[in-house]
Amino acid sequence: MPHPERVAWGLWLLLGVMIGPSMAAAAERVQVSGAHFPPYVGKFEEEKATGLLPELLTALNQIQGQYQFVLLPTAVARRFRDFQQGRIDIAIFENPEWGWQGIPHQLVDMGLEDAEVYVARNEPSRGQAYFDQLKGKRLALYNGYHYRFAGFNADPEFLRREFNATLTYSHDSNLLMVLRGRADVALVTRSYLDDFLVRHPQYEGQLLMADTVDQVYHHYALLRPESPIDAKAFATLLDHLRRDGRLTRIFEPYRIQVMPVAGDSSITTDGKD
Structure with missing residues (x-):
C-alpha cells in the first residue's frame, strides 16, 4: 500500500505540472475601447463587435502570447471617462485633438490614414x-x-x-x-x-x-499611463503587423492607407496640458 505522504506529494506534483504551464502562459488582459466608429468598430451583435478593430485585435493576439487584447463596448462620449477610470487601457483609431486634451496618455502613431x-x-x-x-x-x-x-x-x-x-x-x-x-x-x-x-x-x-x-485621419493609439502594455511595446507589435503585411491586408480594402512610421516618432508620452 503506498505511503499516504508519498501519495499526497505525488498529487501535489501532478497538480503543479497541470497548473504550472497554464499560469506561466497566462496573458495579461489589455482592454481596448470599442466606441462605435464604422467601419473600424461596428455594432455589437451577441456581445461581439464587427469591423476592422476586432480584426486588428485578433492579429495582435496571434503574434504574441504575453498580452490578450479584449474589446470592451463603450459610447463615443463615454470613452473619455472609461479611459480615465481605468475601464479601458487603450483607445485606438484616435486623434489627440478629439477631446483628449488634459487627459494623461501615452501616444502611438499607428501609421494609418483615412x-x-x-x-x-x-x-x-x-x-x-x-x-x-x-x-x-x-x-x-x-x-x-x-x-x-x-x-x-x-x-x-x-x-x-x-x-x-x-x-x-x-x-x-x-x-x-x-x-x-x-x-x-x-x-x-x-x-x-x-x-x-x-x-x-x-x-x-x-x-x-x-x-x-x-x-x-492620421490614426493614433492612446494608452493609459498605467496600461499593462506600454507605448513602446505596443508600437513594436504594430510594426510586426506592418512588416509581415497584415496591416495592409486588413485596411487597404477600405482605402485606408498604411504608412511607414519612424521608430522614434511613433512613441510619445503626453501628460496633462
Whole structure:
C-alpha cells in the first residue's frame, strides 16, 4: 500500500505540472475601447463587435502570447471617462485633438490614414463648388464626433445653432437623408462611404464626394499611463503587423492607407496640458 505522504506529494506534483504551464502562459488582459466608429468598430451583435478593430485585435493576439487584447463596448462620449477610470487601457483609431486634451496618455502613431469627406446628392448642375460654403446648408452629422470645420467642437447645441445640423447615431441614416433630399451634406469617412456603396450598389453614381476633405485621419493609439502594455511595446507589435503585411491586408480594402512610421516618432508620452 503506498505511503499516504508519498501519495499526497505525488498529487501535489501532478497538480503543479497541470497548473504550472497554464499560469506561466497566462496573458495579461489589455482592454481596448470599442466606441462605435464604422467601419473600424461596428455594432455589437451577441456581445461581439464587427469591423476592422476586432480584426486588428485578433492579429495582435496571434503574434504574441504575453498580452490578450479584449474589446470592451463603450459610447463615443463615454470613452473619455472609461479611459480615465481605468475601464479601458487603450483607445485606438484616435486623434489627440478629439477631446483628449488634459487627459494623461501615452501616444502611438499607428501609421494609418483615412479622411472625413463631404458627401452630397449628385445632381446634373452640381459640382465641386457646391461644397465651398457650408453655411445655409442642412448638415447630417454623427452625434459626438469632432469635425474640423466646427473647430472640433462636438457640442450638439452648437452644431445645431451654427450649422443647421441634424445629429444621428447612424452614418447610413445620414447618407440616406442626403439621397432623399432631407439633408444637403453628410460627413462620413472615406472608408465608410466605400463600404456603404459596396453594401448598397444601387446608389452608385447618386452621391457626389468633395475633392477637399474635412480632415485627414492620421490614426493614433492612446494608452493609459498605467496600461499593462506600454507605448513602446505596443508600437513594436504594430510594426510586426506592418512588416509581415497584415496591416495592409486588413485596411487597404477600405482605402485606408498604411504608412511607414519612424521608430522614434511613433512613441510619445503626453501628460496633462
